[in-house]
Amino acid sequence: MNHWGSVWQGLDWSVPLELLFSAAASLLCITLHELSHGYVAWKLGDPTAKEQGRLTLNPLRHIDWLGLVMMIAFKFGWAKPVPVNMYRFHNPKKGMALTALAGPVSNVLLTCLALFLYGLTYAFLSRGGLVANGVLEMLGTIAYLSLALAVFNIIPIPPLDGSKVLFSFLSQQNYNRLMRYERYGMLLLLLLVATRVLGAPLSSAVSWGIGRLFFLAEWGARIAGGLA
Numbered sequence: 001m002n003h004w005g006s007v008w009q010g011l012d013w014s015v016p017l018e019l020l021f022s023a024a025a026s027l028l029c030i031t032l033h034e035l036s037h038g039y040v041a042w043k044l045g046d047p048t049a050k051e052q053g054r055l056t057l058n059p060l061r062h063i064d065w066l067g068l069v070m071m072i073a074f075k076f077g078w079a080k081p082v083p084v085n086m087y088r089f090h091n092p093k094k095g096m097a098l099t100a101l102a103g104p105v106s107n108v109l110l111t112c113l114a115l116f117l118y119g120l121t122y123a124f125l126s127r128g129g130l131v132a133n134g135v136l137e138m139l140g141t142i143a144y145l146s147l148a149l150a151v152f153n154i155i156p157i158p159p160l161d162g163s164k165v166l167f168s169f170l171s172q173q174n175y176n177r178l179m180r181y182e183r184y185g186m187l188l189l190l191l192l193v194a195t196r197v198l199g200a201p202l203s204s205a206v207s208w209g210i211g212r213l214f215f216l217a218e219w220g221a222r223i224a225g226g227l228a
Contacts, residue, residue: 047088
């Protein structure tokens with residue numbers, strides 16, 4: 001019994017814990033991203049996502065398994081797109097752009113919240129043992145992955161959100177021409193991220209963004225210091 005206890009204590013749990021945190025954080029980021037698309041579309045006059053059960057916090061309704069694996073392995077990925085019928089909007093181009101922007105904006109806001117909570121709880125949890133350290137690591141992972149999802153999705157390559165925003169500045173003819181290549185867009189993105197051709201610049205952009213937003217963690221830490 002003592003032998004197995006020693007083996008158990010000697011195991012390195014850092015890798016499986018990191019994967020668990022990444023998976024949980026990815027599910028949260030993806031769910032909020034797609035829910036935001038559907039909610040804004042619904043408010044702008046298109047209830048398609050609502051009718052198909054996509055206005056939900058159930059991550060299983062939003063998962064694209066390949067996109068989830070990419071999020072965990074490469075820190076950039078995607079979810080199953082929320083169905084949108086732009087012709088149900090009062091202003092199709094404007095409605096499509098706002099709906100597309102809703103996902104990345106929600107992820108930036110989640111990053112801000114996670115950083116603030118990280119700073120707010122750091123003083124109380126940084127020496128609190130495995131569970132407390134896990135909470136801090138989870139908040140840090142959420143902040144990074146949520147911003148990574150936002151940055152990745154604003155790339156103007158179909159079918160990412162950036163291409164839908166770009167649509168609002170193009171003529172219908174040019175947009176239709178662009179969307180002919182949508183089926184190849186994800187394959188191209190997958191290749192570019194996996195080979196680090198695109199992954200490295202995206203990682204630099206996310207790290208830069210975290211650095212610019214880290215004042216929120218410092219703000220939270222100051223508030224915590226006043227409460228201590």
